[in-house]
Amino acid sequence: MSLRVLVVEDDQDLCGLIARYLTKLGYETETAFDARGGLSAVESSALPFDLFIVDLSLPDTSGAELATRILAIQPSAQILLTSGYPMEKDSLASARQVDFLLKPFPPQQLAGQLKQMAERAGAR
Numbered sequence: 001m002s003l004r005v006l007v008v009e010d011d012q013d014l015c016g017l018i019a020r021y022l023t024k025l026g027y028e029t030e031t032a033f034d035a036r037g038g039l040s041a042v043e044s045s046a047l048p049f050d051l052f053i054v055d056l057s058l059p060d061t062s063g064a065e066l067a068t069r070i071l072a073i074q075p076s077a078q079i080l081l082t083s084g085y086p087m088e089k090d091s092l093a094s095a096r097q098v099d100f101l102l103k104p105f106p107p108q109q110l111a112g113q114l115k116q117m118a119e120r121a122g123a124r
Contacts, residue, residue, distance in 0.1 A: 002028045003050040003118055008038035008066060009082075010059050018053065021107050027051075027114075034059050035066040042073055049077070051117055053110075056083035067098060078117040097121075 005027045009015035012033055019029045030049075032038040035058045042049065052070060056063035067079045077097060084103040097120075101113055 002026050004028045004030070004045075004047060005051045005053065005114070006030050006032065006038060006041055006049045007053045008032045008035065008058065008063070009053070009055045010034060010057070011055075018110070021110070022114075025111060035061040035063070035069075038066055039069055042070055048074055050121060051114055052077055052079040053114075054079055054081055056081050056085075071097070076121065078121045080113055080117060 003026075005022055007015055007018050007022070007029060009018065009031070010033050015031050015033060019031050022029045030041055030045075032041050038052075038054065038058075052067070054063040054066055054070075058066065063081055063083070067081060070077050070079060079098045080101055081098060082101045082103055082105070086102060097117075099113060099117060101110065
């Protein structure tokens with residue numbers, strides 16, 4: 001069974017590109033273009049997601065706020081926050097299950113980061 005990843009990114013072209021790449025790597029991938037859609041996917045999914053990729057700058061709320069909501073629903077969630085701007089260290093970013101990746105990033109760096117997160121979560 002492949003790992004399930006939810007990608008929440010408001011840039012639809014980038015979101016599609018990430019989703020296609022992850023699918024090619026064997027991940028089962030779903031997408032959302034805003035926090036509301038991401039939260040809806042989490043709440044309505046029959047199976048939990050293993051990993052989350054969340055843009056910090058979403059049109060309806062911050063990615064950090066969405067990450068907080070995801071963690072409230074799924075406390076063991078592994079979340080990768082992404083942004084084109086360096087992120088200030090805060091309590092969310094220092095949480096063990098939250099990582100950060102600065103855009104633009106090469107696909108291999110994304111793959112490596114997700115692999116580390118999956119291993120940390122105990123997923124295979």
